[in-house]
Amino acid sequence: MKGLKNFLKGIAVGVATLVPGVSGGTMAIILGIYDDLIHAISSFFKDWKKHTKLLLEIGFGGILGILLFSRLLENALNKYPHIMRFLFMGIIIGGLPLLYRKATASGKRDKKDFIFAILGFTMVLLLSAEPTVTTTMATSQGILSMVFLFIAGIVMAIALVLPGISGSFMLLVLGLYNVTLNAINDLNIPFLIPFGLGIVVGTLATTKIIESFLQKHPNKAYMLIIGFVVGSLLPVFPGVPSTSQLIPSAMVFIIGFIMIFWLGKKGITD
Template identity: 60%
Template sequence: MKSFINFLKGIAISVSTLVPGVSGGTMAIILGVYDNLIHAIGSFFENWKKHSILLIEIGLGGLVGLLLFSRIVEKALNTYPIQMGFFFIGVVAGGVPVLYKRATSGEKKKSDFLFLIIGLIIALLMSLEPEATSAMATAGGSKGFIFLIIAGIIIAVALILPGISGSFMLLILGLYDVTLNAINTFNVPFLIPLGIGVIIGTIATTKTIETLLKKYPGKTYMLILGFVLGSVLPIYPGMPNGFQAIWSILSLAIGFALIFWMGKKEF
């Protein structure tokens, strides 16, 4: 039963990574598996059998989630961009209480709030209009291959660090639509170098992030909370009109209630 629950959590985490502005790391925190995942990756060889089981269970769920929901998310974003945007804002907002509780659960210092402001500013700066890089990524050849590996490394940091959305990072790099299409069309030449970069980035940064969360939990989670709050701006779809406003408010409320409820539950 526990294995199946971890499988379902993997699906939930992977679906959240498909959404710009929604962090898979934050979802892992809400579902209560983030610390175990970080430890399993960062200290894999200390107990490789135990860690392998956890990573396989959640990894398989993640793979299934990507394959099943990438096309659905792509279609929903294209068909109902306003409503989906407000739903995503609700999802982000629903995770704020969980992160704030973690940021203030230990010794409280006023200086920790400085890191919230820093995280907010960084997220807002990152949301500025990026240069189009999809042409370089899809050009093929050695330059495109290397570029995708570097992009994968950058995305890995976003995937591991709660509060920074991997899809949001893809948007910044100008690769979100291209990557979503590559998943839906099984564009292997595109996905392989991107996946290699993600693996390299995950192995290289996990231990560092685990150490920061252990030594400076308040400051680290405040920084993450700043990232989360700052991620609302790039996913804001604009002001809805008429009945669209009603559906948008309802979508926001559903997104908030869903994640807030999951954060309250002990899975």
């Protein structure tokens, strides 16, 4: 029964990972599997049989969630790109109160911590400066493209491990979101293999470091994430909606905000 619950929770994390602004890590916290998941990865070789079972249960659920909902999201983005981006913005802003509560949970406040917020904001602006260049590199053929996809997978892994940063949002900032959705739906193996290997290597290489940083310096870590998330609003913003799209854009923005705000509040109090 516990294995089935982990599998279903994995599906929920997989679906959350697909939506820019919704953090798979935050969803894992809400579902009560984040600590077990991070510990299983960071100390995998200490009890590999036990950790393998947990990772397979959650991992297969996550993969199924991604495969089931990736086509739906791709179609929605193609048909309603403007409205969908306002939904993503509502989701991104709705997650900020959760991140701020985590940044100040220890009760120790230092004005210098805001430097990390500025650093995160600056980083995301630099990453999103030339999204068309990254898209071209990802879709071209050859060794350079494979190396780039491998590095992009490592960046994606860091976003997956860190609660509060959405992996799909990271892809959106880098200009790789639509391309990756298309690769998943079309089973583009030359794209998915180096990208997937980057995710695996990045997860194994950075989980212990991220776990330690979050435990030792939670204020600084979450202020960095807040800066990153706030900076993401600029590349996601599609411009002022037309008259016909104004009401639906406002509605989905509010829905996205309320949904993730409620989930974030539930994750703190439960």
